[in-house]
Amino acid sequence: MAIEQMHNAVLLLGLLGFAVVSDLRSHRIPNLLILLGLGLGLAGQVYSTGLSGLGDGILGMLVGFAIFLPMYALGGMAAGDVKLMAMTGAFLSAHDATWAALYSLIAGGCCGVLLVLVRGQLPLTLSRYLLMLRAHAYVAPVAGEVAGKPFPFSIAILLGTLASSLWFTLTA
Template sequence: MVNIVLVSVLVICVITDIKSRKILNVVTLPTIVFGLTYNLFNTGFDGFLFSGKGFLVGLGLLFIPYILGGIGAGDVKLMAAIGALMGSSFVFYSFIYTALFGGAIALILIIKKKGLSNIIKSTFFNVVFFKCNLGSIILTKDKNSSISFPYGVAIVLGTFYLLVWGGFQ
């Protein structure tokens, strides 16, 4: 039952995040409540603690990136909802896979936008001349050169990967 709810929420969230760059409260907040109540009624107070710890871990993992402006509040709430449904261990490993997928997506987008040869030349120049400003290769102040993508896609890919292929105890 929980897996069906999780898959449904993930599908809805990836669609809305791609279409409108938003993960809707009308999806995430009821999912959090469902996870808490389902686990409470299924296994009692231990289930509520299981779900509550998952919620807090999911919330905590993306809270600092949210505060720094790297991701939106919907991404944080989606990860908290995953934790409320599946527990702290699952959401932690989901976060690890999400970060790997997010990094791969970001790398592909950077290479596509800036060109691999420009990145290699710029990195080589910075290393040879000890500029030690490697962050300028990726992060710039020019709004037109910034690269962003809906991070909900990475969250969904990481969570689906974990759900299908496992990899946590």
């Protein structure tokens, strides 16, 4: 891994770390952090690979945004999570952003199941979904909640990005 790529990876993980802390404290991800990350991600892409890196960063940003947008539209996550994934994509290629987003969704599902189990809300959650199936209806959850409690999805984005980066490092 080139030194520029290492700097970009450390910078991205630091920004994601700040997002996690903010999300845990206030259930918000500051727009200033997102804008700073977008600028740094795109600048890092240009510095690493020249002007073509700008295109890679923009494509990665759009991919991250596009994969998470339907979840926001369905009420499954908050807008800050979508913006955070777009910021993450700005540091990555479109291919890597796709995998980071998919790994993040898997990590989010795993974290959600763990939270339901730890909070002892499995029977309540299952009965809610059984009721929805019987009624043939979909009741959208409140954005960013798991079993009626706030869920900081930034943790899943950090874990998914780490997992995808580790996977590509090990298989390269």
